[in-house]
Amino acid sequence: MNGKAVAKASKAEAELQELLRPGQSIELLKALHILTREGRLNQDSRRKLKQVYHLFQFIEKLLLELPEEGAHASLADHGAGKSYLGFILYDLFFGPRGGGRVYGIETRADLVDKSRALAKQLGFDRMAFLNISAAESADAAELPLQIDVVTALHACDTATDDAIAFGLAKQARFMVLVPCCQAEVAACLRQTKALALTRTPLAELWRHPLHTREIGSQLTNVLRCLYLEAHGYQVTVTELVGWEHSLKNELIIARRTGQRKASAAARLKELLAQFGLASMLETRFPMG
Template sequence: MPKAISSAAKPARSRKASQADAQTIAQIAPDQSPALLKALHILTRDGRLNQDSRRKLKQVNHLYQFIEPALKALTEKKPNWTLVDHGAGKSYLGFILTDRFVSRHAPQAQVISIERREDLVESARALARDCGFEAQMTFLAQDTQDALESTEIPEQIDITTALHACDTATDDAIRFGLKRQSEYIVVVPCCQAEVASLLRASKTPYSQDPISELWRRPIHTREFGSHLTNTLRCLQLEAHGYQVTVTELVGWEHSLKNELILAQRKGSPQRQAIDRLESLLDRIGLPALKERFFAPELKESLTNA
């Protein structure tokens, strides 16, 4: 027979449950719908958070705090703005944005989630219907490259986002934002293997240039490749006339994929950023990446100016 629970154990268990409830309440914003969080499986059926969902909610809510000022500014001058979220997955970000801001303050705005997995797109559409978000949310079964030429997306976009889009998908999202003249581009890059693999392939032991020591050892190749990738992304955005801010999304104890790049279009293309971008790629020995990290037509327009 199972052992009886002592009377002393019951209060201890009760205190533990109360602490868990307090931690859950602290993570949920006052304007956030617990019912939606349960439907997204961020909250359990009894309204609790597990370790993984707590991390996910913290990341998405922090990203919302960074994006909210842009949403407010856009709503004042253009109530029917459009946001496109790339690599949306289960559309956590889209639902949080719609629940906390769009449905309350910008009912004419549109949130478009791009996700290549059809099953996730269908389940997100069903949830949007259940929540009454059909007018503000659209879900497209496409990858980021498809979205570049998609006629289902408006020609001009106001905000482009990508939360943990893997490897070059982040670059495709940036290219999408540039092509669609997005006023804001907000990305939190995920794994970044392409630059590291090219560094590895071109590596020669004890190169005459001592800068190669930055990536000579395998672990440094990976770390430096990741840092270089985000540096190139920032330069590319600056080349297109964006003001770029780079910061942490959440504390490093919650996620190693934690670098937030927030760019706002401010003015004309920047020749200095293009020159620095080219010089950096030449110095590192990766001129083949010039096509990925800046638009040739931009350089041509400046040359002819």
Template sequence: MSDSTSPSAQEQQFLDAVQQALETQSFERLILSQYKGEMQQLKKMTFRLIELQQQPVLNVLYRHKTQDVTKNYPISDAMQIIAEHLACCKQGNLFASTQDVQLKRNKKKDLLTITQKTTMTKTDAHATQTHDRSKHRFVEQESLFLQHLGITDAQGQIIPSMARKWKQINKFVEIFSGALTQLSTQDQNLRVVDFGSGKGYLTFALYDYLAKQQQVPFVTGVELNEKMVQFCQHVAEASGFNQLDFFQGDVRTYQPERLDVMIALHACDVATDFAIHTGIRLNAQMIMCAPCCHKELRPQLKSPEVLKPMLHFGIHAGQQAEMLTDTIRALLLKAYGYETKVFEFVALEHTSKNKMILATKRADFVAPDTVVLAQIEALKNMYGIQKHSLELLLNNQWDQQDIGSKC
């Protein structure tokens, strides 16, 4: 902190560098650390530029000892906010596309270090900034919950063994972010349920993302494992995620009254069908599934005559049963008023369970589409399929209790 009310020459030079980076669009990020002000337990602040509603804003991540808090400020207020916070910190690090600048204070004087980078044109700098925005838009690597979950270490660096999970988390939130813009609801209080939430990697990331988009989400992770539930509840409290909770149970025992977003990643076998049915029944605006363990149709599968030479091989029959199962699921979602996509979630090197079914509710839905239902019936007849759990549930014909569990 400065010894006088006015900034030192080095501090003013640092602030000038920040302002220049903002004006020339070369600003990447700013970190102010070793905070000595009045906000208790605040450790450091990270400043970035992000876009909200197609307008640039200054995003500030306040990292406290036990939680992270994110706030967004108008660009017009950026320098005033940065100057006020810098006055209470012993170190500042500016990262720009043209230079890195460090301000470090000690008892005697302020030290300023400037490291020049390869000169960029304004166009190149803007392109770099745009890339950086997209890279940091979804999950901030410095978020405290990642450390609690064992994704990052105490310095905020990705633990090597968790690199694939980190990739999966980012891809999931990226997909969710794109689908969110297609929803007809304008409600800021989204109700989200994640069936089979496990250790909560994606559940936490989703809550964190929504909170940073100025949403007020209510997110529930549903998990059978009691120890997992206790662990996740503890992490939620430690991260300051006040409207994120976890319930011990499954899709049979947890019955929400309202549901805007239904998530079921890697729910085993027909548990996926129960989860999708819950989403459709409660008129969820978004349904995200990554099915696994497609066991139901395989014993029923009868090869069409022309396909018998191909499906004679067991691996091909299994792949065909999987494709048929998920095709019927996707078509049923389409028939019941959802724009539906089936695509690769992440590359196979990151997870073998990499297929996602993503469905968003159409505003014009009135009644099930009979043309699509006829397509489903034709597929079932072709392969000799007598029952598909999601279809039975939608027709109120389900008469079994065993719905499988998360793998």
């Protein structure tokens, strides 16, 4: 290896060590294909790792608020995919504490099988992976009656709503959500567009198809936040990472207080009525 190659390799190694969190398993990152076999990062994996680390920082702070600083916490990750988040949480938080459990919930059987095999290979024996949907998970016998933390990173469309319903059913102390594509509200707006245009000038906000999609996405997350507040959660909305890393960037953090906000429930109902979505009170945002 010539001098330039050595210098380049040394620089890459230094950048990697600067990025990695203390205690992070290199072998895990290789197994997840975040690092190459040579232990290097490419541009895509760098972006992915930064995003997961950002989310880890938020979740770690919440876990530390739990009894015994989260030593025996339970966490359910919806739409887990390849379980980058779950594995890194276990490696950096749950593993060193010798307690707690991580549950990955994913509909794609091949990804569940791979995650189970990797957890066994690494000795991550307090990780479990369920091949079910977020909608089915609340009634799954494999899951405990109560879950401390619910996460959903880019769970598509209504899977985020199903994760919220799961969190409510399990009396989750915290929910950490990064919504992905949202089509349900936009589809409803599209169906009632002609009537809405005759009724209110606000309908101009979603007259054009592109605006329908954008307003539908924005409105969906506003409704989710009000729904959480109405069910006894304090809600914070922020950015996950810089826009250069991800367009699906909204991070919703819900902290259970047990104090239901009647004003949030009223605003939710008013918004649904204003946008012609009142039927969603029964299907998506029940107040029972």
